[in-house]
Amino acid sequence: MNTRFDMMLPRRHTILGGVALAAGAAAPAHAQLTIDMTRPSFEPVPIAIVDFKGDKVGADIAGVVRNDLQNSGLFRSISPSAFIQQNIDPNAPPRFQDWRSIGAAGVVVGQVAQAGGNIKVDFRLWDVVAGSQATGLSFTSQPNNWRRLAHIIADAIYKRVTGEEGYFDTRVAYVSETGPLSARVKRIAIMDQDGANNRYITDGRTIALTPRFSPTLQEIVYMAYGENNGQPRVYLQSVDSGRRELLGNFPGMSFAPRFSPDGTKVVMSISADGNSDIYEMDVRGRALRRLTNTPAIDTSPCYSNDGTQIVFNSDRGGSQQLYVMSASGGNERRISFGQGRYATPVWSPRGDHIAFTKISGGTFGIGVMRTDGSGERMLASGFLVEGPTWAPNGRVLMFFRQQPNSGGRAGSVTLHQIDITGRFERQVPTPTDASDPAWSPLIPQ
Amino acid sequence: MRMIKALAAIAATIFMAACSDQQAAAPATTTVTPGSVADFRQNVGDRVFFDTDKSNIREDARTTLGRQAEWLKKYPNYQITIEGHCDERGTREYNLALGERRANAARQYLVAQGVPAARLKTISYGKERPDPVGSDEAAWARNRRAVTALQ
Amino acid sequence: MKQLQFRFLIIIALALPSAAAAQRLDPVHVEDRFNQLQQSITVLTGQIEQLQYRNQQLQQQLEKMQADYEFRLEQLEKGGSRAGTAPAARPRTPAAAHGNADQAYHDAFKKLQDGDYAGAENGFKTFLQRFPQHALAGNAQYWLGETFYARRDYNNAMTAFAEGYKAYKSSPKGPDNLLKLGITLANLGRKPDACAIFARFKQDYPRATDLQKRRIEQERQKDGCS
Numbered sequence: 001m002n003t004r005f006d007m008m009l010p011r012r013h014t015i016l017g018g019v020a021l022a023a024g025a026a027a028p029a030h031a032q033l034t035i036d037m038t039r040p041s042f043e044p045v046p047i048a049i050v051d052f053k054g055d056k057v058g059a060d061i062a063g064v065v066r067n068d069l070q071n072s073g074l075f076r077s078i079s080p081s082a083f084i085q086q087n088i089d090p091n092a093p094p095r096f097q098d099w100r101s102i103g104a105a106g107v108v109v110g111q112v113a114q115a116g117g118n119i120k121v122d123f124r125l126w127d128v129v130a131g132s133q134a135t136g137l138s139f140t141s142q143p144n145n146w147r148r149l150a151h152i153i154a155d156a157i158y159k160r161v162t163g164e165e166g167y168f169d170t171r172v173a174y175v176s177e178t179g180p181l182s183a184r185v186k187r188i189a190i191m192d193q194d195g196a197n198n199r200y201i202t203d204g205r206t207i208a209l210t211p212r213f214s215p216t217l218q219e220i221v222y223m224a225y226g227e228n229n230g231q232p233r234v235y236l237q238s239v240d241s242g243r244r245e246l247l248g249n250f251p252g253m254s255f256a257p258r259f260s261p262d263g264t265k266v267v268m269s270i271s272a273d274g275n276s277d278i279y280e281m282d283v284r285g286r287a288l289r290r291l292t293n294t295p296a297i298d299t300s301p302c303y304s305n306d307g308t309q310i311v312f313n314s315d316r317g318g319s320q321q322l323y324v325m326s327a328s329g330g331n332e333r334r335i336s337f338g339q340g341r342y343a344t345p346v347w348s349p350r351g352d353h354i355a356f357t358k359i360s361g362g363t364f365g366i367g368v369m370r371t372d373g374s375g376e377r378m379l380a381s382g383f384l385v386e387g388p389t390w391a392p393n394g395r396v397l398m399f400f401r402q403q404p405n406s407g408g409r410a411g412s413v414t415l416h417q418i419d420i421t422g423r424f425e426r427q428v429p430t431p432t433d434a435s436d437p438a439w440s441p442l443i444p445q
Numbered sequence: 446m447r448m449i450k451a452l453a454a455i456a457a458t459i460f461m462a463a464c465s466d467q468q469a470a471a472p473a474t475t476t477v478t479p480g481s482v483a484d485f486r487q488n489v490g491d492r493v494f495f496d497t498d499k500s501n502i503r504e505d506a507r508t509t510l511g512r513q514a515e516w517l518k519k520y521p522n523y524q525i526t527i528e529g530h531c532d533e534r535g536t537r538e539y540n541l542a543l544g545e546r547r548a549n550a551a552r553q554y555l556v557a558q559g560v561p562a563a564r565l566k567t568i569s570y571g572k573e574r575p576d577p578v579g580s581d582e583a584a585w586a587r588n589r590r591a592v593t594a595l596q
Numbered sequence: 597m598k599q600l601q602f603r604f605l606i607i608i609a610l611a612l613p614s615a616a617a618a619q620r621l622d623p624v625h626v627e628d629r630f631n632q633l634q635q636s637i638t639v640l641t642g643q644i645e646q647l648q649y650r651n652q653q654l655q656q657q658l659e660k661m662q663a664d665y666e667f668r669l670e671q672l673e674k675g676g677s678r679a680g681t682a683p684a685a686r687p688r689t690p691a692a693a694h695g696n697a698d699q700a701y702h703d704a705f706k707k708l709q710d711g712d713y714a715g716a717e718n719g720f721k722t723f724l725q726r727f728p729q730h731a732l733a734g735n736a737q738y739w740l741g742e743t744f745y746a747r748r749d750y751n752n753a754m755t756a757f758a759e760g761y762k763a764y765k766s767s768p769k770g771p772d773n774l775l776k777l778g779i780t781l782a783n784l785g786r787k788p789d790a791c792a793i794f795a796r797f798k799q800d801y802p803r804a805t806d807l808q809k810r811r812i813e814q815e816r817q818k819d820g821c822s
Binding site: 180181182184186207209210223229231232252253255256269271273274275276297299300313315319320341343344357359362383384386387402404405406408409410411435436 | 498500526533534535536537538539541542543545546547548549550552553567568569573574575576577578579580584
Binding site for chain 2: 622623624626627631635
């Protein structure tokens, strides 16, 4: 049994009673502890995260929380060396004046306690401007789960301040790339959203590409070549046990798999006589249904968040464009009409946008549009950027960047995240070159 | 009728002219065992090239594939896998499909030239196996290819 | 287009009986011809998609213009001195109390004018939830219907216009609302229902403008109402 997925804790997270403190003197014109993310520009919220008391893992937890919030671009973590109030009591209000004077809008304090083989972690977020507790939660878990606890705490803070769901307690599956390009080794790996707990899911003997999570995170689907130059086919693999099954058991190539939002179906492309069409497979019964039937390339299908529609790309009109159809096939309509080729559409978990790769005038871009194709906006561009994937809150995207090859040597390939308005692009650290990121839903608690 | 024939002839000439300005894998003469894999690669040419985002067989590729068909018919013991490849200027999944389409176009051409279909398999590598490695137009042109591999 | 004609020529050439009886039997040429035809179809498919898209854009623009034009005529007929852009026709409300509401209405209307129908739909819905009693609520309900109508989502348009007729019968937009309800029903193929709706017009809105009355008469004739 892999303990990493065996979380007993957050089922029982209990909200501490809010400590109702009357707001002190009139709030100074200070940084507010809220962000209106719909505004075109805002200052990151300055926040002080104090090392949690009670156990030495407390400092590690605070470190992970600082890193998560800082990386979101929406927060500025104030360096602990600037803190005035030391030895803060995690159960009592902090000296707000001390925190105001270093410009903090919020202070996070917490403590760790041993609880019969488990650890109990609680934290409070204090609103420095209002002089009151903004939120507070308590969790119990196995000690080796401390990183997840830290991410859950960061999510709670993010939610309290931005009003949006957090995305820190998530994982990312990707393709790890090593070796020379002519004999590149491509393996599927999974890591936490912040790069920790990296591990490999395939052994690298054959090329494996395009991993995607099931909604429970217990399985992934991906495409891999067979042994001895065998056909590329779609596989379903249990993340914990590593047991893998062939889903795409057809004479031709099967590729571009993706789960339906309820996890009961996988949609993929299957090619026959050089022509690729889109099929839906029932995961349990393995019944196959054909959804498109054109002499063109129909691929990169992705379900809408409610599972009723599928967006995909097709070159039926002479160049790669985006189309939407009913999830049961039919009613196909083109939605992209800009200059260039459009590819790899992914439907936002919120249902309001579709992100895509666009190739235009020799450069690649990552963009978003409304689901009817209107309101196109480009977020990032470069020599080669490809394959956007959504964070579960639909506010942040991850994609990969490849630098040009030169002198027979491969350019670097790296993962990047960016927010939906095109701000705060940052490289996501990976142990090797990395491509094809797939962001998981929030880990079920 | 005569005029239409003339028109057709003109059209065909234009068509050939439009398509024949691409490089062909020129056969070279070296001392290799006739009927060996090396013979096939060096004296016949094991690969043909495609235009950007296209999978139609170019005029230069017809010559190469014609030679391949003759050779393959002469040496019927080989099983053949045609690998379809793309340059890196496309997205991964689409390129897998495009590589498959290219491999299939080459396969169809060989079958039409009399190579038994049962000997010919296809596989797509999309943009996963560049040869040569490079990020300029010359490298990309060589990467948009179908390679006839013998087993 | 030139390319297409050129391909067409090639196909004719290949199809000529005397031009190439031998060629026709040659599988390579059959394959070629098949590929060329397929490519032509692809090009045509792309062109049709583009044309449909442009047509749809034009239709949306036209409907927007028509709404604006009808509004202006209506204002003129009323002898309105406030003729201007469409949303200016808001009845007076105590501005201070409704500052937020006016802004919300205006924002939603702006989206409608910009062709952001989904955005406008959300805007009007939110407005109606928050300010169901506002003097502009009847207008908002009507324009909510228009956001669906413009997208040819006649089922939702019908629901919205019907709701408008029920809840805001005496709103300044009441007559337009009823007219559009009838037109929407006709679009849904429910002509008897449409006729029944048009029949109520005279009784419900005896003081409707001449333009509105004319429109009703036109629609009644179009739908063959008795």
